[in-house]
Amino acid sequence: MPELPEVETVRRGLERTVLGQMIAQVDVSLPKIVKSGAEALQLSLVGNAFTSIERRGKLLLFSLKEGDESVLVHLKMTGQLIFEPAVRKNVDKSIGSGERVFGGHPHPAFDSALPGSYTHLIVTFESGDQLFYNDLRQFGYWQLATVQDRARALSKFGVEPLSSHFTEEHFEQLLATSSRSVLKSFLLNQQKIAGLGNIYVDEACFHARVRPTRLVGSLEPREKRALFQAIRHVLSRSVELRGTTFRDYLNVGGNTGNYADELKVYGRAKKFCLRCEATNVSKIKFQGRGTHFCAKCQL
DNA sequence: GTACTTGTTGAACG
DNA sequence: TCGTTCAACAAGTA
16 A cells, blocks of 8 residues: 555656656546546646656645646555556567556556556656556545645645654654544544554554554653654665565566565564564554554563 | 455544 | 544455
């Protein structure tokens, strides 16, 4: 599932490929994906170009060369953005030979034929390059946003956990104002810290040796510091490795490993704890979310 | 057929 | 007001 590291990886990939390219065509096969209406999006994009791509939390914001509108894209749970260069289509379809750039949910496979049965939107550039939006569960969206829409969307996000604004002091302040919250709820709250999702919350809690079911107000100073370090560590390491959902891509590119190989508790229910090796990882349904922890290591 | 999964929003509740 | 819980969105997997 795309969380901050996955979305950041997509952002970086697209920054290298689509910026400045003149948009020739926008095809929308599932209109409900475009929150602001497919026609308005097409009108605004065709003949225009993306000039920058920013990320806030898990939201991507594309700025446009003409006009002051921007395009907001959220992958939610199963969205994928795949950039397909024109040359690839005529030269070689074998994996790894092109410069296909992609990210998001790993199913369907990133190297499957495009457009696929889950392709809902295609941006075609004058160069012949194409940007495909796939979304199996159709929860994600595209939105042509006015300056006000954009500001409203941005106002809902808390601090970027990998930015210089996210300091230990800042984190402690956040904790102090949420002492009555459950830790997992607090960490998942995008208005407090932007970009953490279910996977990295469980991972960060494991690294910090704190159970996600704890009340924020019960955390010792030592545990708060450990959590701060854990959040930074887990996210930055995953960005380095291009996220958790990029196994296929990394193998193709010849890179070693990806963050899925470094997950310590997520998806390890009933398997031995990688720290104490004495206890099996617990998985419970907590606040509606699958929650993993080691009952021995995390108090 | 049933349960389960996931991010986010919004409504309902104490 | 605040925090939590639940439903909703969709569809594949076990």
